[in-house]
Each structure stands twice: as C-alpha cells, then as structure tokens.
Amino acid sequence: MLKLTNTKLVITGSIVEAYFFTNKPLVYGFSVPNHNKTRGKIIITNEESKLRKLESRKRSMRRAGSNIRKLVNANAWQWKSPVGVPYMPIFATFTFRDDIRDIKKANISFSHFIRRLNYIVSNGSKKCTLKYISVIEFQDLNRDGVVHYHTVFFNLPIDKTDFLPKIWAQGYVYLKKIDEINNVGAYISKYMSLHLDDGRLDEHKHFFSSKGLFQPTEVREQNKARSIIELIPKEYITKTNDFDGYQGSVRCISYKLNKSETLFDILPELNNLYE
DSSP, rough: EEEEEEEEEEEEETEEEEEEEEEOOOEESSSOGGGOOOOSSSOOOHHHHHHHHHHHHHHHHHHHHHHHHHHHHTTTTTOOTSSSOOOEEEEEEESSSSOOOOOOHHHHHHHHHHHHHHHHHTTTTOSSSEEEEEEEEEEHHHHSSSEEEEESSOOOOGGGGGGHHHHHHOOOOEEEOOOOOSHHHHHHHHTTTTTTTTTTGTSSOSSEOOTTOOOOOOEHHHHHHHHHHSSSSSSEEEEEEEEEEEEEEEEEEEEOOTTTHHHHOTTTTHHHHOO
C-alpha cells in the first residue's frame, strides 16, 4: 500500500537525522514490479543501454556509500565490554605483501584472518563474536591494482590490536585512532566509499560485514516521526542543512548524542510510541 510522508527520521546509534520534504512528499510502502512479467518489449539502443547501466551504477554506489555511513554510525560506540565499557571503534587497513589482484583469492585470505582473529578475541571460541564492516580497495597508484582492505571493528579490545600484524601476516597493517571523531560514519565512509564504483568489483560484494550488527532505524510514519522529533532536546542539534534532492527541497536537521547513547537512553518515553 502506497503511503506519503513529509517527514522521515533516521536513527543510527548516537546520530539522528530528521528530513523534512517541503515540495514533494516521500512515497513509501511500494514494491518493485517484476519486469519479467511485463507484456511487450522495450527496444533500446546500445548507447541508451550503456547510459542506463551507468546511471544505475551511480545510484547503487550512492546507496552503498549511504548504507556504510549509516551502518557505521549505528554500531560505533554501541558495543560494550563484559563490564559495560563501550569499545572504541578501530579503523584498520590490511595490505598484501604479494601482488594479489584476484578478489576471490584475497577474500578467502581475509576470511581466514577474521577466523583467526576471532579465535584470539573470544579466547578460543569458534563462535563469531567480532563485529566489523570491510570494503575492498585497489592500490592503483604504485602497485597496479593490488587488493587491500579497509575495515572498522566495533568490539575489538584495544589490547588485542597488537596481535593484528602477526595474525594478518601477509603485509602491513595500518591503524587509525578515531576516538575523537564525532560522526564516525561520515569520517570512515570517505575512505570506504572511494572505490565502490570500480568495475573490478562487478559480480562481487562491494562491502561486507559481520552478522548481528545493529541496523539503522527509519521512522517514516509522519505523526510518529514528528512526535519523536518534538521530544529530542534542542541542545543536541549539530547542523541544519538545506539541499535539493529527488523530492525537491529537503531540510535535514542533524542531532548528535553522547557517543554511546541512543534515543532510547535519553528518552525512555519512546517505548510508548513503539508499543
């Protein structure tokens, strides 16, 4: 059933974004039609086909970049140690010493590394407890397309980072501190989205993540979204941005809570809205 809204709320961990569509309401609640059942044929030229594929790739990459940003923010500082202390997100780059350009081969090596690291972190358990997001990038500048990985870990203890070079053991490991970054998702997605539109990634996952990550929450029902926005203290507002999008003029108000907080932490009354 098609629905319309002039307000959308996106909740990703301690980052909250309220979108107001002033010209054209957002349409949601529809399903994508099955074009295989469409009668008749649409004939397009090779040039039109290339343009459609290019536009489709651009849209797909924009969505992927946005999904990475939201997923990072939904998980950064949200995982806690057994004593309740939030883990600091750790951003790492893993390079290959050998000239590995085959993505399948590289992914197998990376999967083995994750299993070994998980075994260390979980004290010998084979249960997957590590939470992370990783993307592939290519070293084109000086290594003619050798694969490397950008990865952000959400629950890797700081004292375990010393093990990373030894467990990886296939090249260099570069670590970057991000404990002073307010919007971790925006910061990290700049690095992790640079090569998402690379044709070499066709037929491969453009980014991959562990199971069990916290997911972004979108509130599109207008009355509920506005009710929640009214409850958020104004001191949490960090930026108001007006821009033109697919829906015409859009105003986005961004809120930033404390690092490990969520809206449910500061607004217990939200539970009534979800009953």
